[in-house]
Amino acid sequence: MKKAIVALGGNALLRGDQLGTIEEQEQNSKDTLENIVYLIKAGYNIVITHGNGPQVGNILMRNDAGEEMYKIAQMPLDICVADSQGGIGYMLERMLRNVLKENNIEKEVVTLVTPVEVDINDEAFKNPTKRVGKIYNKAQADKLSNEKKWIFKSDPKLPDGWRRVVPSPQPIKVMNYPVIDQLVEAGNIVIAVGGGGVPVYIDEKKHVRPAEAVIDKDRASSVLGIEIKADEFYILTDVPYVFINFKQPGEKKLETLTVKEAKEYLKQGMFGEGSMAPKVEACIKFLENGGKKAIITEARELSKPGSGTQIII
Amino acid sequence: MKKAIVALGGNALLRGDQLGTIEEQEQNSKDTLENIVYLIKAGYNIVITHGNGPQVGNILMRNDAGEEMYKIAQMPLDICVADSQGGIGYMLERMLRNVLKENNIEKEVVTLVTPVEVDINDEAFKNPTKRVGKIYNKAQADKLSNEKKWIFKSDPKLPDGWRRVVPSPQPIKVMNYPVIDQLVEAGNIVIAVGGGGVPVYIDEKKHVRPAEAVIDKDRASSVLGIEIKADEFYILTDVPYVFINFKQPGEKKLETLTVKEAKEYLKQGMFGEGSMAPKVEACIKFLENGGKKAIITEARELSKPGSGTQIII
Numbered sequence: 001m002k003k004a005i006v007a008l009g010g011n012a013l014l015r016g017d018q019l020g021t022i023e024e025q026e027q028n029s030k031d032t033l034e035n036i037v038y039l040i041k042a043g044y045n046i047v048i049t050h051g052n053g054p055q056v057g058n059i060l061m062r063n064d065a066g067e068e069m070y071k072i073a074q075m076p077l078d079i080c081v082a083d084s085q086g087g088i089g090y091m092l093e094r095m096l097r098n099v100l101k102e103n104n105i106e107k108e109v110v111t112l113v114t115p116v117e118v119d120i121n122d123e124a125f126k127n128p129t130k131r132v133g134k135i136y137n138k139a140q141a142d143k144l145s146n147e148k149k150w151i152f153k154s155d156p157k158l159p160d161g162w163r164r165v166v167p168s169p170q171p172i173k174v175m176n177y178p179v180i181d182q183l184v185e186a187g188n189i190v191i192a193v194g195g196g197g198v199p200v201y202i203d204e205k206k207h208v209r210p211a212e213a214v215i216d217k218d219r220a221s222s223v224l225g226i227e228i229k230a231d232e233f234y235i236l237t238d239v240p241y242v243f244i245n246f247k248q249p250g251e252k253k254l255e256t257l258t259v260k261e262a263k264e265y266l267k268q269g270m271f272g273e274g275s276m277a278p279k280v281e282a283c284i285k286f287l288e289n290g291g292k293k294a295i296i297t298e299a300r301e302l303s304k305p306g307s308g309t310q311i312i313i
Numbered sequence: 314m315k316k317a318i319v320a321l322g323g324n325a326l327l328r329g330d331q332l333g334t335i336e337e338q339e340q341n342s343k344d345t346l347e348n349i350v351y352l353i354k355a356g357y358n359i360v361i362t363h364g365n366g367p368q369v370g371n372i373l374m375r376n377d378a379g380e381e382m383y384k385i386a387q388m389p390l391d392i393c394v395a396d397s398q399g400g401i402g403y404m405l406e407r408m409l410r411n412v413l414k415e416n417n418i419e420k421e422v423v424t425l426v427t428p429v430e431v432d433i434n435d436e437a438f439k440n441p442t443k444r445v446g447k448i449y450n451k452a453q454a455d456k457l458s459n460e461k462k463w464i465f466k467s468d469p470k471l472p473d474g475w476r477r478v479v480p481s482p483q484p485i486k487v488m489n490y491p492v493i494d495q496l497v498e499a500g501n502i503v504i505a506v507g508g509g510g511v512p513v514y515i516d517e518k519k520h521v522r523p524a525e526a527v528i529d530k531d532r533a534s535s536v537l538g539i540e541i542k543a544d545e546f547y548i549l550t551d552v553p554y555v556f557i558n559f560k561q562p563g564e565k566k567l568e569t570l571t572v573k574e575a576k577e578y579l580k581q582g583m584f585g586e587g588s589m590a591p592k593v594e595a596c597i598k599f600l601e602n603g604g605k606k607a608i609i610t611e612a613r614e615l616s617k618p619g620s621g622t623q624i625i626i
Contacts, residue, residue, distance in 0.1 A: 115406065
């Protein structure tokens with residue numbers, strides 16, 4: 001039986017133009033999961049991973065507001081990411097159980113809280129780049145920088161907007177991958193590695209420590225795919241195909257792409273930095289380490305087998 | 314190999330006199346988990362369940378503050394409980410991995426997000442009793458009651474304190490119990506049923522729906538114990554023994570207690586309503602449905618086998 005990792009992008013759960021209510025998130029999830037049923041019907045055993053950008057952003061803002069209004073101790077970033085894995089994972093599990101029921105598919109769904117190991121010596125820790133949480137003004141940012149040792153960068157879109165930046169290190173190991181693999185091999189649908197995983201590192205005493213960081217969910221999904229020897233890796237995003245020169249002169253839709261071609265386009269900067277480029281990189285890593293095929297597409301394209309950009313060795 | 318459910322009380326994670334910082338919660342968890350190692354060394358396969366009272370209380374307050382300060386959409390109670398399962402479960406998993414490492418025990422630890430089914434016709438939905446979240450004044454409570462249809466009860470300890478009350482229905486089924494059982498039987502330590510589980514019900518179309526409720530963690534742990542045919546059920550709390558007439562004239566420590574005796578004492582109101590009585594009831598249910606022994610005690614007593622109040626058929 002073929003094994004696939006399906007990574008849901010942020011917009012599969014919550015779109016930028018939405019308020020973020022639970023009703024919106026549930027409807028978006030349901031729409032996405034109804035398309036994933038095509039893979040299940042085609043006989044795949046699947047692991048679903050997902051982003052958490054808007055949700056963890058809201059959790060961080062609520063942490064800030066709770067401290068400000070009620071003096072409730074703020075939780076560190078690792079706990080906030082873990083919280084988001086619980087909430088989003090449960091929501092996806094519940095919607096998926098209902099979608100399976102409607103399709104008369106008998107499968108167990110199980111959601112795992114997932115720590116992911118990073119290297120504390122990763123260069124990313126010296127250069128935090130990932131913006132998280134609330135937009136502050138300069139005075140607030142200076143105060144927090146002083147009090148909590150947070151690092152801030154200005155927001156290019158705002159005159160006096162400052163945001164906390166955290167490192168985005170490379171994932172090394174999905175800590176519970178052997179359990180994920182057992183569960184998937186037994187035919188369960190597993191939801192895991194939410195938000196790219198809760199970042200932890202192993203210290204010199206071999207203890208697991210929290211890392212104040214976030215992990216890219218496509219990178220972490222790629223690592224999991226390699227660890228559990230998945231055949232295929234689906235990255236579901238908001239475009240049906242990968243394009244080169246996207247929304248520019250010479251735009252071209254890519255239907256099939258070899259790893260060699262993908263590397264060449266990456267070198268030429270043909271994909272959006274911070275948007276499509278890291279997705280293509282995650283696919284390349286998967287394919288160079290045993291994966292058979294990686295697909296970047298929109299959820300609704302799953303109803304048409306062979307659709308979307310297919311990346312192969 | 315013997316199978317045990319170990320339910321951690323709120324104070325195992327956070328004590329009433331503490332601020333609720335992550336450092337406090339980590340230290341308390343570590344202290345508790347170091348005692349659970351005695352059970353692991355004694356050869357038990359274990360599932361750890363836990364409460365979430367203070368944590369979900371803080372999550373609800375932050376939700377309120379986030380809406381008030383930043384207009385962030387509030388999440389419903391089921392999502393808040395699921396968030397708390399993520400955060401607490403990850404923290405326990407991380408601390409347990411370290412405690413196992415220090416004790417040279419090689420075991421996988423896995424944390425599951427756990428929906429628990431309740432009956433939407435449970436009498437509890439007609440009479441919500443469980444206080445959750447922030448203390449409001451009358452005017453605020455009336456406004457929220459109007460806007461969100463929340464039900465409020467006055468706080469007996471405060472002159473103008475009103476708190477939202479939610480139903481606490483009986484758990485019927487731990488939805489992922491077959492997976493929990495597979496994982497435990499394979500020798501993994503499983504953390505599940507956090508906060509008594511995320512309450513859901515099955516509607517007339519067989520869909521899984523969220524219930525705005527909370528589930529007692531000892532009751533849910535008892536149900537899980539029955540489902541996975543656990544041999545023993547440990548409820549870890551803040552006293553080493555169950556007492557009758559606790560802190561009153563005629564106080565008596567109970568070392569061994571039969572189900573029959575326990576039922577008699579319950580009938581006579583010898584245990585604290587809302588504190589010890591529901592724990593004893595959860596034990597009785599477990600023992601009347603296949604469990605061999607239930608133990609109510611403090612974590613530190615686990616180092617002395619046979620200690621704590623032992624309840625038997």
